[in-house]
Structure formats: structure tokens, C-alpha cells
Amino acid sequence: MDADSAPARTRQGWWWKALLAGLALWLATIVVTSTTRSPNLVPTLILLGSLLVPFCVVLFAAERISGNLTSLDAFMAFFLGGAFGVLGVALLESKLEVSPWLYLRVALVEEFVKALILLVLGRSVAPKTAPQGALLGACIGAGFAGFESAGYAFSAAVTANGLDLGSLIQSEATRSILTPVCHVLWTALLGAIIFGAAGPASTGAARGAADGAAGRAPRYRLTAGVLAVFLGVVALHALWDSMQGLADAFAAVVMGAVGSGAPDASQVLAPSPALYVAGLVLVAAAGVGALALVLRHHKPRA
Numbered sequence: 001m002d003a004d005s006a007p008a009r010t011r012q013g014w015w016w017k018a019l020l021a022g023l024a025l026w027l028a029t030i031v032v033t034s035t036t037r038s039p040n041l042v043p044t045l046i047l048l049g050s051l052l053v054p055f056c057v058v059l060f061a062a063e064r065i066s067g068n069l070t071s072l073d074a075f076m077a078f079f080l081g082g083a084f085g086v087l088g089v090a091l092l093e094s095k096l097e098v099s100p101w102l103y104l105r106v107a108l109v110e111e112f113v114k115a116l117i118l119l120v121l122g123r124s125v126a127p128k129t130a131p132q133g134a135l136l137g138a139c140i141g142a143g144f145a146g147f148e149s150a151g152y153a154f155s156a157a158v159t160a161n162g163l164d165l166g167s168l169i170q171s172e173a174t175r176s177i178l179t180p181v182c183h184v185l186w187t188a189l190l191g192a193i194i195f196g197a198a199g200p201a202s203t204g205a206a207r208g209a210a211d212g213a214a215g216r217a218p219r220y221r222l223t224a225g226v227l228a229v230f231l232g233v234v235a236l237h238a239l240w241d242s243m244q245g246l247a248d249a250f251a252a253v254v255m256g257a258v259g260s261g262a263p264d265a266s267q268v269l270a271p272s273p274a275l276y277v278a279g280l281v282l283v284a285a286a287g288v289g290a291l292a293l294v295l296r297h298h299k300p301r302a
Contacts, residue, residue, distance in 0.1 A: 015059035022052040034165060042163065046153045049172030053179045054078070054146035061135040069125050069132055074139045081117050081187075082143030086151065088113040107237035114140055114187045115230065118194065119220060126217040130196035130298035134291065137191020138184050145183035149175040181284035182240055186233045189291045193229040196298030197221050232290060240283050247275035 026048045033041040058078045062071040092109045096102060114137075122128070122136050152175065157168035198218045239246070251272040 012063065014063065015056045018059055019052065019056045022048065022056070026052060030165075030169060037163075039163060042157060042168075045165075045168065046150050046157070046172070049169070049176065050150035050153050051146040053176040054082075054142035054149075054184070057142040057180065057184055058139050061139050065132060065135055067125065067127050067129075067132060069136065073121070073125075074135070077117075077121050077136055077139035078143040078146075080121065080143070081114065081140030082145075082147035084117055085110075085113055085140070085144035086147045088116075103242040104234070104238040106241060107234045110144075110183075111186065111190070111230065111234050111237055114144055114183075115190050115194070118187065118191055122191070122195065123220075124217050125195070128195040128198040128218045129300065130192040130295050133191035133193070133195025134188040134295065135191070136195075137187040137189070140191075141183040141185070141187030142179070144187070145175070145179045148183070149179070178280070181280075181287065182237075185284065185287045185291065186237055189229060189233055189287060189294065192291060192294045192298070193226050194220060196294060197223045197226050229290070229294065233287075236283050236287055240280065243276055243279040243283070244272075247272045247279055250275055 026045075029041060029045050029048055032038075033045055055078070058074050062074045065071065065074060089110050092113070093106060096105050096109070099105075117140055118133075118137055121140070122133065125132065125136065149172065153168050153171050156171040157164055159167070198220050254271060
């Protein structure tokens with residue numbers, strides 16, 4: 001079969017179809033679980049609510065991959081990124097002690113683990129382009145987010161007073177909404193810069209030409225841009241995790257400056273929710289802007 005007659009990859013929009021169908025199924029599971037109070041349905045509720053959005057991210061990526069990166073690779077990145085990601089993070093974070101730098105250390109550990117998984121899973125991908133790196137990174141981040149959300153949902157559901165469906169549902173809904181602009185976005189940004197910086201140039205001109213002719217995958221390169229983006233992703237992650245505390249502190253400063261007398265705690269923290277949401281929006285916008293810049297910088301020249 002020649003190149004002209006080869007079937008072209010088409011975008012079927014399965015990600016949004018699966019999202020709508022999964023949302024309806026999740027809502028139906030909530031109703032049935034609330035009606036029957038059956039603990040046997042709790043795992044189903046946790047899995048649906050935690051993995052629906054991350055799974056749709058993988059479907060979105062699977063319809064846009066090219067080169068020797070296949071749909072199976074995208075799904076493997078999802079599951080391996082989730083399983084090995086949470087296991088590796090759990091082992092490393094178990095040694096962290098409470099300190100003013102805790103959020104920064106947690107961000108460093110989690111982004112390091114996801115970057116390591118990305119390097120392993122993407123080593124044989126050819127060609128290595130920024131868009132393909134972003135898609136593979138998004139799948140790894142989606143897997144990590146899904147498995148992590150399942151753990152948080154389980155913790156929210158199990159209380160000293162028994163099953164708390166309200167907390168479980170609230171945890172799943174909140175994390176599902178935020179998933180595309182936290183772990184998915186950050187690991188996509190890492191994938192874009194790592195793949196964008198990779199190339200035959202790292203092996204020398206003659207060696208690079210031979211590798212290109214032989215179809216071998218380009219090698220990774222540790223450049224100043226890669227290091228800068230990694231540190232930037234860690235900073236964004238740390239800011240995201242610490243945003244509630246930062247919002248509370250900023251609200252206290254603002255209310256102390258404009259208030260009269262000694263305001264009570266409720267007055268001091270009144271602006272905190274709005275500041276928290278605004279902070280998350282700014283962090284997410286910074287991540288999206290950085291991803292757009294990386295993709296534009298590494299855009300293939302015609």
C-alpha cells in the first residue's frame with residue numbers, strides 16, 4: 001500500500017463523547033448509591049469520578065499522535081504513569097518532614113517522578129517533536145492525576161462516622177474540574193520541552209545524520225531551556241498546592257490594612273475564597289502560556 005492510499009488518522013471526537021456518557025453514568029451511580037447506601041457501589045463511584053476526565057484526556061491525545069507513538073502507547077502511559085507515579089511519590093514523600101518548604105519539596109518530588117517516567121516511556125519515540133511530547137506528557141499526568149484523585153476520594157469517603165458520600169462527591173467533582181490545568185498541563189509542558197530539545201544534534205552531525213537515516217529515535221538533551229522549564233513547573237506546582245495558605249495570608253494583610261479595630265476571623269478571611277480562585281486561575285494561565293510558547297518555539301519549520 002503506497003503513502004497516498006494509506007488510511008489517514010481521523011479525529012472522531014471520542015473524548016467529548018466519552019466525557020458526556022461517563023458524566024451521565026457517574027450521576028446515575030451517585031443516585032443509585034445514595035438510594036441504596038450499598039458500600040459495594042463505592043469503588044465504582046470512586047473509579048468513575050476519579051478516572052473519567054483523565055481517561056478523556058488520553059482519548060484526546062490518542063486521536064492526535066503521530067510517528068511511531070501509537071494509541072496503545074498513550075494508554076500505557078496513562079496506566080504506567082498513574083501506577084508507578086503514585087508509588088514512587090509515596091515512597092519519596094514518606095521521608096518529607098513538615099516545614100515551610102514542604103509544598104516546594106512535594107512539587108519537586110512529584111514532577112521529578114513524572115519526568116522520569118516520561119523519559120523512560122518516550123525514549124524510543126521518533127520523531128521527537130514538542131507536540132508529541134506534550135501529548136505523551138499529558139497522558140502520564142492524566143494517569144497520575146486519576147490515581148491520586150482515587151486515593152483522595154477514598155480518604156474523603158471513609159470517616160469515623162461511616163461513609164460520607166457528600167465529601168466523596170465534592171472531592172471528585174473539584175479534582176475533575178481542576179485536573180486538566182494541574183498535573184496534565186504541567187507534565188504536558190515537561191514533555192513538550194524535553195521532546196522539543198531532543199534531536200540528532202546531540203550525537204554530532206555525522207552520527208545524527210546516520211541516526212536519522214536509520215530511523216533511530218533522537219537522544220534527549222539537557223539544555224538550559226529544559227532545566228528552566230522543569231524548575232518553572234515545580235514552582236507552579238508549589239504555588240498551586242500552597243494557594244489556600246497564600247490566599248488566607250494575603251486576605252489577612254488586606255483586611256488588616258483597610259479594616260478598623262480588631263476584625264474577627266470570619267471578617268479577616270472573607271476575601272480568601274475569591275483570592276484562592278484568582279490565584280489558581282493565574283497559575284493555570286501561566287502554565288498554558290508557557291506551553292504555548294514552548295510549542296511555538298519548537299514549531300517545525302516548513
